[in-house]
Amino acid sequence: MTAHLKLQGVWKRFGGATILQDxxxxxxxxxxxxVIGPNxxxxxxxxxxxxxxHRPTKGTITLGDDRIDGGSAHKLIRAGISRTFQNPRVFQSxxxxxxxxxxxEGMGRSGASTQRAxxxxxxxxxxxLATAVASEVSGGQKKLAEFxxxxxxxxxxxxxxxxxxxxxxxxxxxxxxRIRETCDRDGITYVVVSHEVSELVDLSDExxxxxxxxxLATGDPREVSADPTVIEAYLGxxxxxx
Amino acid sequence: xxxxxxxIVIGLxxxxxxxxxxxxxxxxxxxxxxxxxxxxxxxxxxxxxAFDLFTQWGIDPILAVLIIIPVFFLIGGLAExxxxxxxxxxxxxxxxxxxxGLLMLAEAVATxxxxxxSRSIGVGYANGSLTVGGVVIPEAxxxxxxxxxxxxxxxxxxxxRTLLGKALRAVGQNRQSAEILGINSARMATIVFGLGTxxxxxxxxxxxxxxxxxxxxxxxxxxxxxxxxxxxxxxGIRSSLVGGLALGLGQxxxxxxxxxxxxxxVLYGALAAALVARGGGIGLAxxxxx
Ligand SMILES: Nc1ncnc2c1ncn2[C@@H]1O[C@H](COP(=O)(O)OP(=O)(O)O)[C@@H](O)[C@H]1O
Ligand SMILES: [Mg+2]
Numbered sequence: 001m002t003a004h005l006k007l008q009g010v011w012k013r014f015g016g017a018t019i020l021q022d023x024x025x026x027x028x029x030x031x032x033x034x035v036i037g038p039n040x041x042x043x044x045x046x047x048x049x050x051x052x053x054h055r056p057t058k059g060t061i062t063l064g065d066d067r068i069d070g071g072s073a074h075k076l077i078r079a080g081i082s083r084t085f086q087n088p089r090v091f092q093s094x095x096x097x098x099x100x101x102x103x104x105e106g107m108g109r110s111g112a113s114t115q116r117a118x119x120x121x122x123x124x125x126x127x128x129l130a131t132a133v134a135s136e137v138s139g140g141q142k143k144l145a146e147f148x149x150x151x152x153x154x155x156x157x158x159x160x161x162x163x164x165x166x167x168x169x170x171x172x173x174x175x176x177x178r179i180r181e182t183c184d185r186d187g188i189t190y191v192v193v194s195h196e197v198s199e200l201v202d203l204s205d206e207x208x209x210x211x212x213x214x215x216l217a218t219g220d221p222r223e224v225s226a227d228p229t230v231i232e233a234y235l236g237x238x239x240x241x242x
Numbered sequence: 243x244x245x246x247x248x249x250i251v252i253g254l255x256x257x258x259x260x261x262x263x264x265x266x267x268x269x270x271x272x273x274x275x276x277x278x279x280x281x282x283x284x285x286x287x288x289x290x291x292a293f294d295l296f297t298q299w300g301i302d303p304i305l306a307v308l309i310i311i312p313v314f315f316l317i318g319g320l321a322e323x324x325x326x327x328x329x330x331x332x333x334x335x336x337x338x339x340x341x342x343g344l345l346m347l348a349e350a351v352a353t354x355x356x357x358x359x360s361r362s363i364g365v366g367y368a369n370g371s372l373t374v375g376g377v378v379i380p381e382a383x384x385x386x387x388x389x390x391x392x393x394x395x396x397x398x399x400x401x402x403r404t405l406l407g408k409a410l411r412a413v414g415q416n417r418q419s420a421e422i423l424g425i426n427s428a429r430m431a432t433i434v435f436g437l438g439t440x441x442x443x444x445x446x447x448x449x450x451x452x453x454x455x456x457x458x459x460x461x462x463x464x465x466x467x468x469x470x471x472x473x474x475x476x477x478g479i480r481s482s483l484v485g486g487l488a489l490g491l492g493q494x495x496x497x498x499x500x501x502x503x504x505x506x507x508v509l510y511g512a513l514a515a516a517l518v519a520r521g522g523g524i525g526l527a528x529x530x531x532x
Contacts, residue, residue: 077424105409
């Protein structure tokens with residue numbers, strides 16, 4: 001059950017548009033890869049390819065000894081890959097507890113699942129809101145619930161798309177601590193996409209910068225975030241947008 | 243005053259059975275966005291099935307329900323896998339057209355199998371009754387409403403208390419999200435169709451005990467299921483209960499105060515008005531998610 005993630009020459013095209021170009025990188029088991037890059041650089045698409053929402057046009061992806069490119073989302077979740085979303089996808093009329101439980105449908109005993117769901121809600125600080133209907137909790141709480149849900153299936157790899165966007169600073173620190181804890185304790189591998197470079201530097205073991213669908217730089221978080229080409233990629237879009 | 247109670251009791255008991263017809267339609271519509279135009283013919287086939295089980299094997303309709311549920315579940319599930327799924331991947335409207343085709347086919351086959359003659363299921367309790375405080379309660383109504391309550395209660399528990407039910411409701415709320423989160427939505431669609439079909443079959447058995455029936459009743463039962471969903475909205479069993487009881491009461495009251503042949507005119511008139519008022523059809527029945 002190792003969780004070493006490896007992408008080799010991954011491409012993604014939609015019609016005529018090439019969104020990911022020859023993306024290759026590796027993340028060792030139990031490490032956090034921070035992914036940065038300007039808007040539209042393909043970060044969300046990369047996550048969609050990793051969890052089977054989209055099939056890569058070309059390239060291979062392995063997790064431990066398993067080939068995971070081309071698998072559908074419901075197969076990959078069983079292979080130990082789970083995720084959160086840029087805009088939280090919780091089921092509004094279900095309780096937070098049920099939002100966690102639904103992903104384990106068809107995966108075994110419901111008694112054990114309920115126990116685990118309660119533990120995970122406690123773990124992210126939502127224990128008191130277990131029976132609250134999702135439409136009644138805040139955006140930040142939805143993001144925490146999504147994180148707990150991602151852990152429900154005992155994943156090897158967790159993909160997080162903009163987990164810190166729109167959540168309260170206190171919750172942000174908490175969430176970072178929880179991510180770190182599950183890495184160190186359970187050996188879960190993380191790919192975390194974020195705009196908030198300084199937070200991500202603190203959290204990550206390694207960094208990857210995407211620009212226009214290509215890997216611009218990889219390596220130590222501080223070095224990558226100080227890399228002039230990386231800064232230019234950000235400034236370039238900032239100037240372009242201005 | 244006794245007459246008033248009499249009408250209310252009959253209306254409510256009947257309403258519980260109408261809830262079954264509407265629940266089948268609501269669940270399929272709520273989870274898959276597909277209007278099951280074959281709902282009425284499935285109810286009629288349920289009646290014939292109960293009739294055959296009773297006349298050929300001596301199986302009481304109460305027990306027949308235990309056979310009808312798995313058999314109809316299989317029929318619905320298989321139809322989803324073989325015929326409906328492909329059309330539904332295009333659009334729910336194409337699936338509806340396929341169901342319309344299946345309705346015509348089922349009608350033709352059922353006519354060969356059972357002819358267009360009217361039948362009734364002559365169970366022992368068909369003509370019995372209890373009298374409570376002057377109100378006469380026909381035994382058959384009481385028994386079949388009891389069957390409806392048990393089946394509806396079990397369905398409600400499945401939808402709200404089991405993992406499967408939670409996953410089904412998640413698919414109803416956002417199929418794409420549910421898929422991305424690992425729910426096998428194709429399997430859910432099969433189960434939902436099986437469930438809707440089973441509910442129609444049970445409704446057919448219950449109605450077959452209360453009223454004489456023939457194949458031509460299918461459009462009436464389809465219309466009734468529309469009325470239940472339009473009144474109750476898309477909210478699962480509880481919404482169907484609102485729609486079903488309202489329809490049962492409405493019908494019982496109309497039957498009391500209006501000439502019998504005018505009753506359907508009023509009910510269908512109300513259906514037509516509701517469809518117009520909802521602006522564009524049953525698919526737009528108030529969006530309360532299942
Ligand atoms: N399903 C899709 N079909 C076509 N183009 C897409 C699709 N998904 C994303 N894109 C395009 O891919 C590019 C990268 O988008 P995205 O991965 O969301 O970037 P990021 O998350 O880095 O902001 C955008 O130009 C977007 O329009
Ligand atoms: Mg994005």
